[in-house]
Amino acid sequence: MSGDATDLGLRQEPRRFGGGRLAFFGGLQRVSAALGGRAFYRAAFLAPGRFRVRHETVITPGLAPELEAFRIVQLSDPHAGPFLGRGDLSAVVEACNALDPDLVVLTGDLITKRAEESYLLLEDLAGLRARRGSFGVFGNHDYRGRREREIAARFEAEAGLRFLLDESVRFGEGPGAVALVGLEDLEEAKQVDLQRARHAVRAGDVEVVLCHNPAGGPALAAAGCALVLSGHSHGHQIDLPLVRRLAPAHPGDRVERDGAVLLTSRGLGALGVPLRLRSPAEIVVVDLSRGGGERAR
Ligand SMILES: [Fe+2]
Numbered sequence: 001m002s003g004d005a006t007d008l009g010l011r012q013e014p015r016r017f018g019g020g021r022l023a024f025f026g027g028l029q030r031v032s033a034a035l036g037g038r039a040f041y042r043a044a045f046l047a048p049g050r051f052r053v054r055h056e057t058v059i060t061p062g063l064a065p066e067l068e069a070f071r072i073v074q075l076s077d078p079h080a081g082p083f084l085g086r087g088d089l090s091a092v093v094e095a096c097n098a099l100d101p102d103l104v105v106l107t108g109d110l111i112t113k114r115a116e117e118s119y120l121l122l123e124d125l126a127g128l129r130a131r132r133g134s135f136g137v138f139g140n141h142d143y144r145g146r147r148e149r150e151i152a153a154r155f156e157a158e159a160g161l162r163f164l165l166d167e168s169v170r171f172g173e174g175p176g177a178v179a180l181v182g183l184e185d186l187e188e189a190k191q192v193d194l195q196r197a198r199h200a201v202r203a204g205d206v207e208v209v210l211c212h213n214p215a216g217g218p219a220l221a222a223a224g225c226a227l228v229l230s231g232h233s234h235g236h237q238i239d240l241p242l243v244r245r246l247a248p249a250h251p252g253d254r255v256e257r258d259g260a261v262l263l264t265s266r267g268l269g270a271l272g273v274p275l276r277l278r279s280p281a282e283i284v285v286v287d288l289s290r291g292g293g294e295r296a297r
């Protein structure tokens with residue numbers, strides 16, 4: 001898929017598996033679910049103390065002084081479905097709220113296979129509390145059935161979570177405000193329009209981009225963004241050499257490039273089997289700082 005004038009070459013070719021491999025993983029998923037995969041996954045990876053709370057500080061010297069220690073908590077890739085359902089994110093939501101965030105962001109892949117699975121998350125995500133609100137983008141899985149507008153409307157109405165579909169919002173007044181930009185998925189959206197997405201961004205803003213696929217990071221860094229938050233890779237989920245190539249490429253937890261910081265979350269959910277190995281489920285806590293030893297939170 002080639003880029004056009006507005007996506008700045010961000011588009012990615014969708015990964016497609018052949019019918020045999022899809023049938024194999026579908027069967028594995030059904031058997032794992034029938035054997036109690038969901039209860040196992042919740043106890044092993046989503047119970048208090050079983051997921052990682054990963055702290056990152058990002059130095060953004062242009063940040064307005066009154067926004068020092070602006071805190072963003074990122075959730076990603078819950079993949080509701082056979083291994084994650086209603087109530088399974090309760091401990092995660094509780095941990096998020098205890099971090100007292102300015103923003104909570106969800107970086108896509110709400111579902112496993114069916115659009116309706118996203119609604120399994122409504123109740124849990126409605127419990128998120130952030131001073132300046134909860135925002136999200138969709139991942140490649142979320143375009144199944146092309147119902148993303150309907151899903152976005154329902155999450156905004158029932159969970160107070162607003163999806164940014166090539167849109168942006170700005171926090172703070174004047175120079176050094178935080179501009180949050182949400183991009184449509186680079187593989188599955190009909191269009192990715194960075195120019196349109198940046199409509200609220202002003203010169204001198206600290207631009208934070210939600211981009212499900214970490215492959216977009218380098219182009220976004222080159223385009224002047226300060227921070228890009230991604231998911232999609234699951235940190236390979238089962239991080240063993242032979243299994244690694246089945247999952248999307250994981251560029252690393254934190255990459256610094258062209259003055260930008262690119263953070264990729266390992267996410268919360270699982271695909272194929274209710275297991276993670278050397279890749280814990282995680283939430284990522286990002287504190288923005290002007291640097292120079294200002295007040296820590
Ligand atoms: Fe994912």
Ligand SMILES: [Fe+2]
Pocket residue numbers: 109139140141212231232233
């Ligand atoms: Fe994904």
